Amino acid sequence: xxxxxxxxxxxxxxxxxxxxxxxxxxxxxxxxxxxxxxxxxxxxxxxxxxxxxxxxxxxxxxxxxxxxxxxxxxxxxxxxxxxxxxxxxxxxxxxxxxxxxxxxxxxxxxxx
Numbered sequence: 001x002x003x004x005x006x007x008x009x010x011x012x013x014x015x016x017x018x019x020x021x022x023x024x025x026x027x028x029x030x031x032x033x034x035x036x037x038x039x040x041x042x043x044x045x046x047x048x049x050x051x052x053x054x055x056x057x058x059x060x061x062x063x064x065x066x067x068x069x070x071x072x073x074x075x076x077x078x079x080x081x082x083x084x085x086x087x088x089x090x091x092x093x094x095x096x097x098x099x100x101x102x103x104x105x106x107x108x109x110x111x112x
């Protein structure tokens with residue numbers, strides 16, 4: 001598996017369980033047990049998902065006595081969003097040009 005930041009981010013986001021975990025963490029810190037509650041899977045399986053998210057830099061884990069909260073880290077999401085936005089601008093421009101060309105062709109065939 002590639003280890004560049006963007007690839008790690010998209011690979012982590014590819015799984016619906018991990019996206020759900022991130023959505024929960026967007027509401028605030030949570031423990032592994034709290035994060036595991038809505039899922040029909042073992043704590044070990046949830047921990048594996050958390051390791052993927054942590055490797056991608058999407059979460060961090062703290063330690064406060066016995067409490068080990070997980071928290072959302074937004075920097076990788078912001079980087080992915082910026083990457084998507086750059087391509088969205090290119091695609092949008094291309095689609096606009098394609099639409100103009102289709103209209104030109106359609107208007108030309110109406111006059112035949």
